[in-house]
Amino acid sequence: MNDRLVAALTACAPRLPVGVAFSGGADSMALLAIAARHWPGQVHALHVNHGLQQAAEDFERHCAKACERWRVPLHVEHANARHAPGDSPEEAARHARYRSLAALATANGLGAVLLAQHADDQVETLLLALSRGAGLPGMAAMPARFERHGVLFLRPWLDVPGVDLRAWLASEGLRAIEDPTNNDIRYTRNRIRHGVVPALAAAFPQYRETFARSARHAAQAQELLAEVAAQDLAAMQGEPRIGGLQALSRARQANVLRHWLAIRHAARASTAQMDELLDQVACCTTRGHDVRLRVGDGFVQRQDDRLAWSPSV
Structure with a gap:
């Protein structure tokens, strides 16, 4: 296994057994495969079927076959991710996903849920926040660990470029399913991914590291503001x-x-x-x-x- 990927996974030190949010895409495929090899018999796959696109059933079948091959228990939740008029469909789907993952983790006694977001996702999140005029919480982008619905979520690969994950998959001959919405430029994140990020890479080759550092600075500043706010509220x-x-x-x-x-x-x-x-x-x-x-x-x-x-x- 890739030493860097394993080291990052080990460093997050979850309480076992652990769940992996498994969509069947390349990133979660790599995370589940490496976690299952690193902690044999201690990893569960958690799949959320949003039912928002025709390929949803194909995703679920793909995940079931992969888990059967690796002898990893698969738990599936069919979530209602429909959004109300005026609400963001992406936001509604994200909330439904976290609710479902937390419910699956709780029902199966899992110590944490691992998420496969990586360094490129972190850059996209920061740029998306900036495009919306976000404050410090948005500029802090995605935390490496957080709790939601009483469950601990961990992102072990926020410092790992996505190309490293895909290179490892190719070296192992593993096939991931491709979500067709990833190329739909009606979504702001996809426009950032396909238009802005390549320009950044050409102009600033170290953009992943520098953007991640800025996000960490914002997160530290936000922690300080939260401490001040808690003190003011207590007063x-x-x-x-x-x-x-x-x-x-x-x-x-x-x-x-x-x-x-x-x-x-x-x-x-x-x-x-x-x-x-x-x-x-x-x-x-x-x-x-x-x-x-x-x-x-x-x-x-x-x-x-x-x-x-x-x-x-």
């Missing part, structure tokens, strides 16, 4: 209080409110929503001043001396 007894907010700078108010919305309510405010909310907080000079603003998928409103959030019904 207000765990709830954003009007007087406590007004004693902070506007930037620090935005920081603690974003933290509160994300941690307590899994809600995210747009820049325009946050600006309006901060303006309303500044105007709260009397007890009679009301606040009710849409933020994320719900509303922030004033309750006595504090702010509260409630989901839309």
